[in-house]
Amino acid sequence: MSGWFRQLFAPRWQHPDAERRQQAASQLDPLQQEGRDALERLARDDDARVRQAALSRLDDIDLLVTLFDTHPSPELRARLAALLVGAAGNTPLDRRVDHVAQLGDQQLLQEIALHGDNQQLRLAAVAALHDDDEDALIVQACENGIAAVRHAAAARVTSETGLQQLSRRARRDKQVARLARERLNAMRADAAQQAEAEAERERILSALEQHGHHAWEPLYAGRYRHLQREWEALKDLPSAEQERRYQDACLLCRKTLTDHDAQQHVHAALDQRREDADQTREGLLEALEETLEGLRRGEHLAAQDIDSLRAQKRLLATRWQALSDHHAPDDTLRQRYDHALEEYDRIGHAWERFRARAAELDQALTACDRQALQTLLTACAWPDDLPPTSLLARAQRIAEQQQAPRNAPDPAQFQREVDELGVLLERGAFKSASRLHQRLRQRLEQLPDDTRRQHRPTLKRLGAQLAELRDWRGFVAGPKRDQLCQAIAELAEDTQLSEAALDRRHRQLVKEWASLGDAAADRELSTHFRACSDRIHQRLAPWRASLDAERQRNLESREALCEQLEALLDKPDPAADPDALRDIRDRAREQWRRYSPVPRDRAEAIGRRFGRVRHGLQALIDQRAQAIAAAKRELIDAAQALLDGDQPSQRRADQAKHLQQRWRALGRAPKGEEQTLWREFRDICDRIFASREAERHDRAQRAQRQLDAMQALIDRLDGWQPTSTADATTLDTAIAEAEALEPLPAGRRSDGMRRRWSGIVRARRERLARLAVSEEVSRWQSLQPLLNAHLAADAAALDGQPAADVAADDSLGGDLLSAHRLRNARRREPPPASDIEESLARLRVHLALLAGSRVGQQDDPLRLAIQVERLNEGLGREMSKAEELHEVLRELFATGPVASELWQREAQELDAIFTQLLRLPPP
Incomplete structure (x- = not known):
């Protein structure tokens, strides 16, 4: 019973029947707090009609936005859109713009951008759209009714796919399509440039990695620095993998240089030890x-x-x-x-x-x-x-x-x-x-x-x-x-010592015994000492025999080594590589030290022999090194001549590379002199390559200035439209400027510029040709008073009156004056009427062909004849459309006398043709 009472006495907007709630919602007052609260609750009702009725009573955008964040519904979205676009309510524009800037619902923003009552409101909606929702931006750029909104939406489309869609779908705004195409072309050009830069970076990286695995050569450090400068000159940033590869390659190159420097230090230390030994x-x-x-x-x-x-x-x-x-x-x-x-x-x-x-x-x-x-x-x-x-x-x-x-x-x-x-x-x-x-x-x-x-x-x-x-x-x-x-007796009984230690100790004891001389000499002690010494000698006899045999083998090996080196010195190769000779010298030293010891009585003699052989080998090394130094001085002179010459920089650089290859093939000059010669040669080569790079840079700058000038000329001519045939000089001047800028640098940008330039020039020439035709027609129309006077005189003459000449204006001159005189003459001696009628028909068909109009079936023979005649006349010199029109009009002006009926019949079609010829193409 209590539930029935609640239902009986509850407000109508809380009635179980949705229709009753809908009727109650239409009667609630949103200005009162109770009515506002009831409408807010009804806006969240389960029935769509109730929600729509309640929302139609609410105009508070803040309240609706709050409801939309918690209980979104299609009716609420539609009500918000109507209030924000200005279709309902009286919310000021600035408040609506602020609300739009804070909205997050993309569908609602799209609707506001399409149907907003103000450009500022639409721009705010477009600005609130997410950048990753390019489909919505493309819709706005193609379908929005305000140009500024279309342009703002198009400016935010950045992907290649989006620009392609925008260029195809933007039929309503050609500027949007053009901007999309330009940005797409620029993006593709940037992508191509990025790919080219990436390929260049990969090329440098591969060259640096290969260089890191090469052995040292005189140009190694210069090549490494050149690759480093090329890498640092690249404007784009490398990837983490590329940076890692670059650092690894640099480590390899630096290790090679460090190893070479260490080797040079070793050679310097050897030289220093040689000087210290001397x-x-x-x-x-x-x-x-x-x-x-x-x-x-x-x-x-x-x-x-x-x-x-x-x-x-x-x-x-x-x-x-x-x-x-x-x-x-x-x-x-x-x-x-x-x-x-x-x-x-x-x-x-x-x-x-x-x-x-x-x-x-x-x-x-x-x-x-x-x-x-x-x-x-x-x-x-x-x-x-x-x-x-x-x-x-x-x-x-x-x-x-x-x-x-x-x-x-x-x-x-x-x-x-x-x-x-x-x-x-x-x-x-x-x-x-x-x-x-x-x-x-x-x-x-x-x-x-x-x-x-x-x-x-x-x-x-x-x-x-x-x-x-x-x-x-x-x-x-x-x-x-x-x-x-006692010591020598103990030594003779000791069996634990090695032969070398035993021999060393025995020699020491014998030396100490001999140093005593005959002081306190005792025969028994001397005999005992001598007996122990003999026992030790007998024990060491096999070891000393093996040692003597080893010494003899070492002596024979040293003698064989000396013989080999002497044979090498007896017949030296005049083109021997000093590095190979240095290797032979170093290996001979190692073998000499390995073949040790030798018999003492022969050690000094074989040492002197080896010293003489090594001195001769070193002299041969120095001789070959001096010959290489002389050859490298000639290469330096040749490089200096290249630097001082007036050859093209690329050719000089190629020849310098050839000189560097010859430098590497020569070998090393004497130590100290090699570094001096290399620094001088490298400095000259660096200057040659620097001049080539400077010329390339200048050429690139000139090419860029040339392209910029051509682009400015294209933009200037693209925005210019001729208004009369006198403007043909402007077009000729622009064509002369373009020819002065040729040849453009090779590349896709140049090809695109040429195609665009050709299209613009062709369009401007066509417009000038249409302007010339229009001016000819206008000139013909200015002759109408004089033509009417001739028609009146023709009619009088054909009626049997005496032929009278029509006086021409002083402004009439040239071939039109000749046509005027010819017509006066023909009036005095009129040709047959059939010829005049045929001539007028022929001129009418000719004008129709020039205007591109269709001719009747009865005039097809005339059309074909005129076309054949035009082809035959065009074999010598092809006349322009304006010149051909001038000739036809001149002949039409000279044709007479013409009967009034004939002229009236032909004049209607002629006027239609002239009207079509006066139409100019859109600018």
Whole structure:
């Protein structure tokens, strides 16, 4: 029951019956809040009629937009469209424009753009359309009734497909179609240009990648920089993949350049090491030469000096051989070295002769046997430029003295020998001091008493020093000898050491034993040490035999290597590549170092031989490199001549590329000079290529200016329409300007310009021709008063009156004046009427043909005859349509006398033809 009461007392707009709700909606007042709320609820009703009735009462666009966002419906969209386009309601334009700018429903925006009552409103609707909804934009561009809206919509169509549709469908607005075609052509041109740029970028990238896998050559860095400049000159941005490929290719190129620079640094380091080796050789050689010179300038020569000289010579020989294994010395150093070795050998041989006779000289001095001394001195053959030893000096002094009694020694000589004994004791020369002390004791008793008493204490004191020196040597050398004997015995029993370590330790122990001399000498220890040493020698015999065999094989390999290089130097190839020779030299060095060690007695000789061979090989390399340097200087001169010449830049660039190929084929010049020559040659080539690029740039700019000028001329002539035949000079001037701009650069843009230019010129010529025809017709119409006077005179003459001449106006001249006179003459002597009628019919058909009008079937024979006649006359010179019309009108003007009936019959058709001829084409 409660539901029935609610239904009974509820407002009508809430009635269950939709029709009742519809009627209630039409009675609600939207100005009152209750009515407004009820209408707002009814606008969301399920029944479409109720919704439409409620919406028709609402004019608030804000409320309707809110409802449309929450409960959209076709009726609500239609009501909003009617209010926004201005078909309903009184909403001001500016508010409607603001609402349209905030709308998001594309269908509603399209309807507003098509049916809006204001251009601003439509433009706002078009602006609110989404850019990706090109179909809606195309509809607006093709179907909108306002040109500005069409143009605004067309301007937002950007895709190629959309522009194609727009150019086909824009029948209503030719400007829209033209703009669409122009943008489409521009887009295709841009796409073609982009494709061309992409192809150019891909070409540069492929060239750079190929360049990165090439080996280094003199033009490698220049080519790499050229490709980099070409890549950087491209205006478009590369893709991520292209950028990655570019960076990888650049890394490869830089790695090649870095490896080459490192190789150059290695060569520079080798050269530096060669210079250091030469400086080291020279320093060692100077030290040996100074030592030899010092020996010659000294007062006495001692064993210590010879030992020092020998050690220095061994050091020099070892260092010289080690340096020669890597770098051969030059001839000057080798000659100095050979001379120093000869001097060393001379001094060494003299010392050996002296050592072989030292004991006999000492005995002869002790015995004061001057004859034996003289014989021994002659056998020693001591060089005159070499200072003698102390023993030789005493022997020489004694030999030079006269024979004196044995019982009367020289006191001064005795004093000198005593002083010499003190010096020997201070130096620790035990053996020499012991012999000299024994000799002095023997000669002391032969001195006078006072001299003997004077020297005895001194000699006794020196004897005590000698005994002390003897005890000290024995004290020091005894434990050392025991230690050495124990060490060599342990070494002989050690089976864990390798042969090389055993041999090294054995040599060290033998050297230390020999350094002790005869101090604390013991026969048993010496025998034991010698036995252990023999055991070690016996144990090392197989290893030393294998080592000797290896040394012999290395020696044979080194000799074979020298023979191969000598054979190469005996018959050198005059066109040999210095790089190949350098490779041979470097491999020979590696093989020489690998064939080591060699027998010591042959090491120096084979080293000198290899040094001479390497020096000759280096000389051959330098010779070939100098020849290449001379050839490259000729290429530089040729490149400079190309740069200074007046040949076309492209031809110079092609010839420069040919010179670069020849440069690469030559090989390398000497180090240092190669870089200098290359920098000079590359600079000249860069200038040649730069001039070519500058000329290309200038040519491209000229071509662009030429195209721009042609485009401006086309646009200017496209917007110009002739209004009279006097404007033909303007067209001729434009054609002359176009001919002056020819030839245009090759390309699709130029072809399009030529086609468009040809079409514009053809259209303007056709219009000028129609203007000329129109002017001829107008001129004919201006002759109507004079023609009427002739017709009146013709009628009077045909009626039997005397023939009277018609007076012409002063402005009439030329062939029309001749026609005027001819007609007056024909009036005096009229031709047959049939001829006049036939002539008028013929002229009428001729005019119809010129106007393009149809002729009757009865006039077909005349039409065919006239066409044949026109073809025959056009074989010599084809007349223009205006000239042909002028001739026909002149003949028509001269035809007479014409009867009034005949003229009236022909005049109607003639007027229709003249009316058609006066029609001009649209501008």
